[in-house]
Every structure is written in C-alpha cells, then in structure tokens.
Amino acid sequence: MELIKAGSLSPLFVLDLLLQGKAAIPGVEVIGQRVGSRGVVIGIDADTVYVIRVGGTSSEVLLAALHDLAWLKEEELLVRALFPQVARPFAGVILAVDLFPPGFASLLPLFSFPCRFFRTIAFDNPSFPSLVFESYPPLVPESRTVWEGTTEEEERFFSSW
C-alpha cells in the first residue's frame, strides 16, 4: 500500500466503489443503485436524502450536483417508490472531492438546502484501490493572536547562542 491523492481515481470509479460497498462515506448510507435516466447516486443520513457527486475539485462537481438536486426534487415520487423506506426531507447535496479551495467552507451558510462535504483520500494499491472520506471543513481553533509570527527576542534566542 502506498501514496496517494484521490485524483488518481476517476469519479465514476469512486462512485462504483461506493455502490459496490467497497468504500463508505461516514454517516451516509449509499443507495445501492443508480436512480433514473440521469444515473444519479443518492445517499441517506439520519435526516436527509442527498445526491452524491464526486470529483477532483468542488467547482468541478458543484454545478452538476445542483442539477442533480433539481432532478431529485422533480423525481421525488420515483425515488420514494423505489425506496419506500425513505421518508426523510428531500433533498441535499454531498460533495466528495479531493480538494476544496481556500474559504470554500464559508459558503456553507449560503446554501439554502442541506449539504455535506467530504475530502477524498485514496489509498492506491495494485490489488485493490480504496478510499477514505473525511469531513470538510477540518476543525480549526479560532484565536491565534500572539501565536502568529515570532518576535525579535524569540528570533535572537533561537538564532544566536
């Protein structure tokens, strides 16, 4: 087992791994088949039904995910018929991508629908490539103040003795 960034795996392959149960998004149950003519993959957590989009960057997949979301709302009856156990609010978006641009997390409150983000890390292995998804954004404490930068006194202390 070695290296890796998830960019080495194609989005379709990642979706296939999810559908085959060979990869998992924490807290999300992936419905085990593509739905409708658009081939949208959907997932469910404790509260919401989502469309799932994977890719290299968030900008690459966000627009497509929003189209999927619109489709999912239109096809709500179809989805409910296919999955009668689904009795949750429709609908949200899950983005699982390799890279999020700086500041992307600040967009979260602007979305008027449920959305969840995950960063994809792939473990490349000759016999079986596989994935780990971690929640985005990462947890970062707020106040840093005096911890940023170094003072002249600190510079002297560690540079010349």
Place this chain on the structure above:
Amino acid sequence: MFPETRGKGVQAIGSYFLSVIPPPRIGLLRLGPSLHRTGMAIAASLEQAGKRILLLRSDYQRDGGEVFAIKPEGIRARPRTEWKTCNYQLVREERASDLLLFLLHPDIPSLPRLLPLLNLLVLLLPEERGDAIAAYRSTKRVLAHRRDLPLGLFSAGDSEAATAVLERFLLGLHAFLKLRPLNFGTIPARCAKEILSLRLEPPAEPYFLGTY
C-alpha cells in the same frame, strides 16, 4: 432453546471483537531535514518494546497537496478475502495495534484536523543549531492550533549539538509560550520508553471508521 440462544451468542462474540478500545494516537512532527529516519527509529524502538504499531506518514507536496503512506511492514498480512476495502483493512489494523503513529510534516493541510485527534505530539528537533529558528517558527505556527496538547521534545542525533538544541527548546518553549514540554532525550530507545511511561488514555472513538 439452544438454537435461539446461539444467535445471540455469536452476536455477542462479534460485538466483543468490534468493540476493542482504540489505540492512543501520537504525532511525530518533523521540524527539520532528514528526520524521517528518526521517526522510523522511534517507531522501531516502540515495536522492540513489544508494542504493535500502525505507522502512517503524511508528506507535503510542492503543489500544496499531501500524500499519505503506510509503513509496509506496519500492515500485517491477512487473506485478501478478509478485506472488503482498504478502509476496512485500516479499521482492522488500528484495532489490532497498541499505538497509532503519525509521522507528520509541519506544512501538510490536514495538520489542523489531525492535531485535535492526537493524544501526544512529539517534536522531532533538528540536530543542527542553524536549523533551530526555522524549527521554532514551525512549532509556534503548529501549536497555535492545539496549545493544550501534551508535548514531548526529541532531538535527532546523540551529539553535543543535538543536546544543545533540545535544551534550547525546553527553555524557549517555557519562556515564550508558557509550555512545559517533556524531555524525550536524543536516543530513540529512551524516547520510546518515555512515551510508554505516559500510559496515554485511549481516544473515545477509533480514527478509522469502517463499514460492516
């Protein structure tokens, strides 16, 4: 009567194996060049002390990305059919380990996410005095994310210069940052012994979450 209880028994046994307490997590932060071997030497010393180690390395790339690697010998061989995914494999490996070690670079993007999950951070200090200020800058930047994290200092190389760097950091971190880091010395075996003497509390949840 027997068939009814047998199912519950199997379930109970399964739950027992899946509820193993997750191992403590230790970050080994490389604050200078050529410290990869130092981290590996500490991991080897822990293994020689009888601990089962799962070691992951995370490196910084020029494009700002990050690569993960897992020490090959850190993964114990199992029949391929037992593994549904790498995720599942790592879940199993974590549960079969006594310590989860992260060999880290100070510039990796995932460091702010990892730090809150660690039980102990060991700063691997450079051997050369000339590298000390850069190491301190990195230390200050990293610790801004987790000032309450138990901290140990280890200086690579059993030399006079390494000892001097170590003492400088013990004093400097106390004077400027009001921290009281532990002295893990300059020899990997001593560092391993100091780590084991801490009896770290296991985390509430495992690091790798899998599907069953």
